[in-house]
Amino acid sequence: MALIGGGGTxxxxxxxxSGVGTSINYIRAEDKTLAxxxxxxxxxxxxxxxxxxxxxxxxxxxxxxxxxxxxSAVDADDVLMALEMNGQPVIGTxxxxxxxxxxxxxxxxxxxxxxxxxxxxxxLSMLSGGGTIELGVSLTGEVYA
Numbered sequence: 001m002a003l004i005g006g007g008g009t010x011x012x013x014x015x016x017x018s019g020v021g022t023s024i025n026y027i028r029a030e031d032k033t034l035a036x037x038x039x040x041x042x043x044x045x046x047x048x049x050x051x052x053x054x055x056x057x058x059x060x061x062x063x064x065x066x067x068x069x070x071x072s073a074v075d076a077d078d079v080l081m082a083l084e085m086n087g088q089p090v091i092g093t094x095x096x097x098x099x100x101x102x103x104x105x106x107x108x109x110x111x112x113x114x115x116x117x118x119x120x121x122x123x124l125s126m127l128s129g130g131g132t133i134e135l136g137v138s139l140t141g142e143v144y145a
Contacts, residue, residue: 024054024061024120026143033143035061041070043134044079044124051137052122056114063141065122066109067095071134078128079135084121085114094127112139 020040027034039051067081078096082089091110114120122137 022051022053024052024056024139026057033059035063035139035141035143037137037139039122039137041134041136042124043071043132044126045132046126048082048123048125050121050123051135052120052139055119056116058116059143059145060116061112061114061139061141061143063112063114063139064109065091065112066138066140067093067124068136068138069133070136077126077133079133080123080125080127081137082123082125083110083112084123085118087119096127112141114141 020038022037022039024035024037027036037052037054042049042051065081065083067079078094081091081093081095083091091112093108093110095108120139122139124135124137126133
């Protein structure tokens with residue numbers, strides 16, 4: 001399965017063949033095209049951290065956006081994951097270990113449709129808690145013309 005586009009630098013020094021970073025990657029798999037973006041481990045504090053930032057091709061992506069907990073947390077760690085499309089806020093989801101919050105993990109994802117030619121940005125910020133937390137964001141889906 002070869003990368004079709006959006007894979008960043010070729011496999012040279014400074015390249016990222018594993019696909020971890022802020023960009024979108026496309027894979028042609030038999031009769032369909034898949035898209036994925038993995039932020040890798042990001043340490044979050046009180047500031048907004050851009051973890052994904054890319055523009056889609058001329059095709060739409062039907063997929064899911066997911067926040068993963070990759071490190072230790074302190075009680076009451078609350079994190080906001082915000083999705084922007086073309087500079088406009090689309091989804092804001094609060095995750096955390098505090099009361100009244102959703103928890104981190106594989107069952108907590110947002111189903112999304114990303115239109116063609118759309119700049120996508122995903123931002124994370126710590127709203128309350130013990131200082132920093134290590135998280136990762138993934139966007140996976142199927143591409144439609």
